[in-house]
Amino acid sequence: MSRVHNFNAGPASLPLSALELARDELVDFEGTGMSILEHSHRGKDYDRVHNEAIGLVRELMGVPSDYHVLFLQGGASQQFAVVPMNLLPPGKSADYVLTGGWSEKAYAEAQLVGRARVAATTGIEENGSTLYRRIPKQGELQLDPEAAYVHMTSNNTLFGTQWHWLPETKAPLVADMSSDIMWKPVDVSKFALIYAGAQKNIGPSGLVLLIARPDVVANGRRDIPKIFRYATHAKENSLYNTPPTFSIYLVRNVLRWVKEHGGLAGMEKRNRDKGALLYGAIDEKPDFFRAPVEKESRSFMNVVFRLPSVELEERFVAEAKKAGLVGLKGHRSTGGIRASTYNAVGLESVQALVSFMREFARKA
Ligand SMILES: *Cc1c(COP(=O)(O)O)cnc(C)c1O
Numbered sequence: 001m002s003r004v005h006n007f008n009a010g011p012a013s014l015p016l017s018a019l020e021l022a023r024d025e026l027v028d029f030e031g032t033g034m035s036i037l038e039h040s041h042r043g044k045d046y047d048r049v050h051n052e053a054i055g056l057v058r059e060l061m062g063v064p065s066d067y068h069v070l071f072l073q074g075g076a077s078q079q080f081a082v083v084p085m086n087l088l089p090p091g092k093s094a095d096y097v098l099t100g101g102w103s104e105k106a107y108a109e110a111q112l113v114g115r116a117r118v119a120a121t122t123g124i125e126e127n128g129s130t131l132y133r134r135i136p137k138q139g140e141l142q143l144d145p146e147a148a149y150v151h152m153t154s155n156n157t158l159f160g161t162q163w164h165w166l167p168e169t170k171a172p173l174v175a176d177m178s179s180d181i182m183w184k185p186v187d188v189s190k191f192a193l194i195y196a197g198a199q200k201n202i203g204p205s206g207l208v209l210l211i212a213r214p215d216v217v218a219n220g221r222r223d224i225p226k227i228f229r230y231a232t233h234a235k236e237n238s239l240y241n242t243p244p245t246f247s248i249y250l251v252r253n254v255l256r257w258v259k260e261h262g263g264l265a266g267m268e269k270r271n272r273d274k275g276a277l278l279y280g281a282i283d284e285k286p287d288f289f290r291a292p293v294e295k296e297s298r299s300f301m302n303v304v305f306r307l308p309s310v311e312l313e314e315r316f317v318a319e320a321k322k323a324g325l326v327g328l329k330g331h332r333s334t335g336g337i338r339a340s341t342y343n344a345v346g347l348e349s350v351q352a353l354v355s356f357m358r359e360f361a362r363k364a
Pocket of ligand 1: 010074075076077078156177178179198205206
């Protein structure tokens, strides 16, 4: 078996032990004579998996006991629409803080559902596209105290920026944490709602983890299809209809690994060590590697940098791939290099990348 150093932005690297457990149990789950894929979602064997996954989310994130923890389908993009469908009643408006491409998309969907406004944006126009290089300061947020909610994107996967402070808001705070969920401990009680596509930090694509304060669920709109109401899924413990059982099973495996590696405090240490090493390598050669992101806004999940020319960037990506370092090409809208260093990416992968970078810069 050979495994590469995987810097993919999403779907992304998963802990080897989570995959190996899935492989070992694939055709016969815990002596039941069938795969977990073949088990009924109403049976007690799947039920154990389902509740273990939910229990691990609660334990690892310290979710307040009255909050709901839900597994939903359709990816984070579906939540861009379903959040306002539930939380944005007629006559109210929602505040959006724009810090990247995903928050733009969330805002656009909210505008189709109801009234939404931009409370702040750090976007700058350059060559016909909007670029983001920093997270705003509290003083830049023009919040509507009457807003139905304030929406933020905790980590900006494309541009490599990340919030390192929490905004003070009167309105309930909603966060898209798709690309940094569980990267470190957070105070869940500060949020009314958190959602995250699983495919960056905790599992496979298609699955969404959603954590919601009870009043947000209870007061959700009733004039929307039942399948989109959070209350429907909360009432049925995410078993209203057939959930993506195998994806939830894989999340369980990943969260077991997180727990074995020191929980979220362990993840934070791991991620800060990787970040220090990689940003250190970028900063030690500022005339060769250029980090476009403001220092205080740097992401520990997606590290973006440029090389002196597009030709060098292309060569960098191609030669890195030959050396077993994959997924380093920047997003199609930004270009450059992006190394995604999610929880499952080990320090040894970042060490290999940093050695490659130093060698590449020396030879260039
Ligand atoms: C990847 C990503 C999304 C989109 O997730 P899908 O599951 O593809 O819909 C949304 N928000 C952020 C911050 C992301 O990183």
